[in-house]
Amino acid sequence: MEDIYLSNLAEIVDIKKETPDVKTVRLKFKDGKIRDSFDYKPGQFVEFSVFNEGEAPFCISNSPTRKSEGIECSIKKMGKVTQAAHELDIGDTVGIRGPYGNGFPMEELKNKNLLFVAGGIGLAPLRSLINYCMDNRADFKSITIVNGARTSKDLVYKDEYPKWEKAKDTKLHLTVDCQEDNWTCMVGVVPRILETIRPTCKDAVTIVCGPPVMIRYTMPVLLKIGFCAEDIFTTLEMKMKCGLGKCGRCNIGPLYICKEGPVFTYARLEALKYEF
């Protein structure tokens, strides 16, 4: 019987410094069999091990269609594991366990208008889905991306913005919390930006990911614009350790976010009478 907690060894093939405290690490599994058989949906996450430091959950930030280049995780320097991850170099060995979580419901997004709302590092899980849509552009209608950050230095994946803007029927709105010199795009927190651009909610679905405070203020705006709670998807950020719905940390009510989530419709979260 195989050990469900065993990490698979992976080698770091590329490290990209996105912001002063966020790095995107690209990994390749050392074991060829696992490299080929490892498959995932956008929005799923892996348990990333820095050995002798610990394990932490990170969403896979590149699209499954580009899996051959390796799987990417964007890591913000916060605690013990992430600080250790930031000290790793190309060629170092880490552990990957997963993929876990339900990921985004791809069928419900097909031939719909998509509105992506991201805050700070929240763009990481959405990037996986955005690039998936770019690689299957015909399956989806219009795409609108609203991406905010505290300062322009905190915007992640800057090199992908030109590609997204040039894509068919795709609009990208960047915003920072307050005005900076030589900043040409919008200024203001994401909820207020949404109110100004008022993206269409007809035959549209929105995917939101960001810090809890942003989610708390964005939801009412989306409802006001006309999105119904079933069409608002969000991926929750809870404390996770096992990823298998066993260790008792990530639950909201009877739901284990790491197993039944982390992607939920806002309707399902509201129906939960438990703390959210």
Add this chain to the structure above:
Amino acid sequence: MIEELRNKVKELFASKRVDVVLGYQRAVDGVSAKPLFIYNQEDAERLVWDSYCVYNLACYLKELAGKKVGIIAKACDVKSIAVLLQENQWKSQDLFVIEVEEVKPSAPADKYESVRKLEAKSASERLKFWEEEFSRCIRCYACRQVCPMCYCPRCVADQSMPAWFSRANSLKGNLSWNVTRAMHLAGRCIDCGECERACPVGIPLRDLNKKIEKDVKELFNYEAGSSVEQKPLLSCFDKNDPTDFIK
């Protein structure tokens, strides 16, 4: 006696002198007692006072910072409040101490009897004794949570960068935890006995703290909680502290 206590507490609320009062109430089994948080005058009706009221309520003070707190305190609780005041954890005007006389059995003649018995043993016997005791420790940290002196926001045992103690259920982690907890109470523990009472696996924790209490008395003539003005033991020193153990 109990009516007098209840009226005193009600009067505190009436005069808006306190936000919450810590006391005792009858437990579910109808015999023993358990701690009671009193927020208004009706709650005061549930107050009891008898020999089952063994808890040192000062352990709840660490969560009530910023509030004006009344506390029903036995003799040893008063000493632990003195140490908290001495360590600037509370300002005396925010605390309203209602002293009640001791109902607990009187302390044995020689308080350090069990410590002396252990000291008399050989080193290997002592090591075997403590190894057997600490091997039963399940690291539930009840000894820390029940102690009024353990008020650190993030205990050294909970830190992960670095992780000071092994989280594993090994002797190494258990011994390190218990020794460090005792060292952190040097000159601060007033031997209220709550840690030993709370320990589910019966480790004689008081024999650890009392050993340090005895040494501190012999080495520096220092007694925890004897007066509020006294400076904490390890944050001060004396020119002629003993130096014989240093080569």
Add this chain to the structure above:
Amino acid sequence: MSKKFMERIIGREELIRVIEGLLGNFQVVGPRELPGKGVFYQPMKNARDIYLGGGFTIEPVKKFFLSPSECFFEQKRNESGEFLEEAPLAGDKRIIIGARSCEARGLTLLDKVFDSDYKDSFYINNRKRTTLIGISCDSPDKDCFCTSMGGSPTEGRGMDALIFEIGDQFIIEVISDKGSDIFGSAGSELNEEQKKLWESDKKKRKEALSRKVAVPDGLDKAFGSPYWERASSACLSCGVCTYLCPTCHCFDLVDEERKRLRCYDGCAFADFTLHASGENPRPTKKERYRQRAYHKFDYFKKNFGENLCVGCGRCIRHCPVKIDIADIVANAPLDKES
């Protein structure tokens, strides 16, 4: 429960001899009383050490299946680079004697967590290699409420054999093949009179439980109520209730000395759900205590159909400040949906 096994009746000396026989070729664990400390499961060296009294062990048998700290693998390095050396599954068979019905029933609840969608190889291996022999208790104390949780002192769920001490004789209910390997041919079969004696004894044991607890359905209606703040006000946020509970199974994964360890953890601890960013969905002991109550009497029932509690009373018996979860949950205010 397949009823193809016959009950046996055996004398005290013969039972001691059977246990001594086991000591020869199995690792045998049994309850032993440490004077002034309590009863603990310890490896048995001499069959006469076994504690047959009415008291309860402080730690349940859970710790032999879900270990307080378990090493999963160790990161090592050789000339061709780094590799993970998986910890081997313990192979030796072992026998645990002395479990009470509540603890064994707790194991069947843990099976639903660790032997269901994800197979926890370490837990399952411990379950397979262990023969669990229970001793039915005849003197429950004021904190026990197993009959209110669907169990009883005479239930053999999760065990391989259950021993009833009646007078100076022992009636052994053989429940599984493992149990019959040990007691199948021990002593003699019961005659009619002994069977009647056994039935009446079982009834007496069930009625010995004075405490009745009614756990309300639809506990989620009381989730928002300020009731939980007052109920948990005395809680010290320590780990006594979760670590001593036969069904609490929350754990932590930590890395120490290049080893990946699973260690016990508990929702009562303040930093159990603390994010690295400082955010904590359960910041105060109200949320934490409510989580423990709801996980046992609402969430687990919704996910697995049964309460995650066997009514063994340990969390009540050993709580340093006498918090009584059965009383708190039974009195939760379901009326107002505040």
Add this chain to the structure above:
Amino acid sequence: MTKEGWEPNIIGFLCNWCSYAGADLAGTSRMEYPPNIKIIRVPCSGRVNPLFVLKCLMNGADGVLISGCHIGDCHYSEGNFHARRRFAVLKRFLEYLGLDPRRFQMSWVSASEGDKWSKLIKELVEEIKTAGPNEVTGDD
């Protein structure tokens, strides 16, 4: 008793201003002393936390030495006073727990006492050799 060729492993916390300089002087003056001591430089003997001593003893060190400036010479004027009081308590406590007192020692070595340092280490290593390996840390 101890297996042949066993060499004790001793950790030394040396204060940067006096003892570290004293050890350095012993080195530059070609004074011989056994290599069993592994030195950790700390700003002052007062910086050493009892947890450091405990972690060393629990993780395989056979002996721990704390060495700092003589009383009155402390660069920070009171560091060694605090250390003296703190480790007076720890020394007796470790002994009470059954740990061999020879495994935790303290000494004041000034920057000019290279010879005292080398003599101290020679004695210390002999003592720890007679005390034998530290068994407490055996992973049970």
